[in-house]
Amino acid sequence: xxxxxxxxxxxxxxxxxxxxxxxxxxxxxxxxxxxxxxxxxxxxxxxxxxxxxxxxxxxxxxxxxxxxxxxxxxxxxxxxxxxxxxxxxxxxxxxxxxxxxxxxxxxxxxxxxxxxxxxxxxxxxxxxxxxxxxxxxxxxxxxxxxxxxxxxxxxxxxxxxxxxxxxxxxxxxxxxxxxxxxxxxxxxxxxxxxxxxxxxxxxxxxxxxxxxxxxxxxxxxxxxxxxxxxxxxxxxxxxxxxxxxxxxxxxxxxxxxxxxxxxxxxxxxxxxxxxxxxxxxxxxxxxxxxxxxxxxxx
Numbered sequence: 001x002x003x004x005x006x007x008x009x010x011x012x013x014x015x016x017x018x019x020x021x022x023x024x025x026x027x028x029x030x031x032x033x034x035x036x037x038x039x040x041x042x043x044x045x046x047x048x049x050x051x052x053x054x055x056x057x058x059x060x061x062x063x064x065x066x067x068x069x070x071x072x073x074x075x076x077x078x079x080x081x082x083x084x085x086x087x088x089x090x091x092x093x094x095x096x097x098x099x100x101x102x103x104x105x106x107x108x109x110x111x112x113x114x115x116x117x118x119x120x121x122x123x124x125x126x127x128x129x130x131x132x133x134x135x136x137x138x139x140x141x142x143x144x145x146x147x148x149x150x151x152x153x154x155x156x157x158x159x160x161x162x163x164x165x166x167x168x169x170x171x172x173x174x175x176x177x178x179x180x181x182x183x184x185x186x187x188x189x190x191x192x193x194x195x196x197x198x199x200x201x202x203x204x205x206x207x208x209x210x211x212x213x214x215x216x217x218x219x220x221x222x223x224x225x226x227x228x229x230x231x232x233x234x235x236x237x238x239x240x241x242x243x244x245x246x247x248x249x250x251x252x253x254x255x256x257x258x259x260x261x262x263x264x265x266x267x268x269x270x271x272x273x274x275x276x277x278x279x280x281x282x283x284x285x286x287x288x289x290x291x292x293x294x295x296x297x298x
């Protein structure tokens with residue numbers, strides 16, 4: 001079994017088709033199609049339903065795809081470790097960060113890291129936490145920020161723990177309250193982040209525990225736009241307290257959310273058992289050194 005055929009399968013699934021995958025692997029569409037067919041012939045099983053658009057994995061394909069991600073990630077780990085031993089590059093940190101919390105927590109860390117390690121390049125990807133987790137498992141990132149609870153496939157290091165705050169339009173019945181819970185807000189429409197943000201998972205679990213079926217009015221990946229939607233009276237949103245402290249906000253009321261198991265606990269994650277470059281280890285060490293309160297003051 002060749003890694004090139006495994007990568008061909010992985011990219012067809014990721015990119016949503018053979019032509020799109022060919023652009024990513026710098027090959028022709030027939031070459032990619034031939035590689036996937038070669039893999040199927042070797043395994044004597046159909047891995048892709050080619051009649052679907054985009055092509056979908058069969059049951060056997062799901063198994064091979066999952067294993068292929070691990071094998072490709074291990075290959076990247078091997079190349080990174082050997083490159084460092086040979087001294088072929090100055091050092092690259094492949095880091096993934098979500099929009100929430102990055103400005104307050106990680107911008108100061110970037111500056112400190114650059115000052116201390118000027119020869120290390122930071123290759124930054126910004127996505128929701130679920131997508132970042134997938135990229136770590138695929139070997140595309142070494143470290144990423146996500147929320148607890150952390151899936152068993154990852155090791156992690158705590159960064160910050162913040163309570164959530166409800167953002168309410170001024171005319172909301174609880175706009176002047178000292179604090180609110182989810183049950184008090186159950187009749188309100190909610191403004192959530194896009195799919196893939198770990199904050200959604202946190203809220204969905206809390207709603208389930210409270211026996212609430214929420215009404216979703218809108219979704220967005222932009223914090224400032226969500227705040228503007230609340231100010232326009234579209235519904236209620238939630239943000240960790242530190243995001244509000246970093247902004248000048250008018251036209252809405254910010255009320256602390258008092259609800260079990262809704263603290264926003266951010267951590268740095270990496271693949272369990274995976275190799276961490278010297279650059280990644282240096283980032284983790286500096287994050288431990290600064291801690292969240294030091295980050296906020298830096």
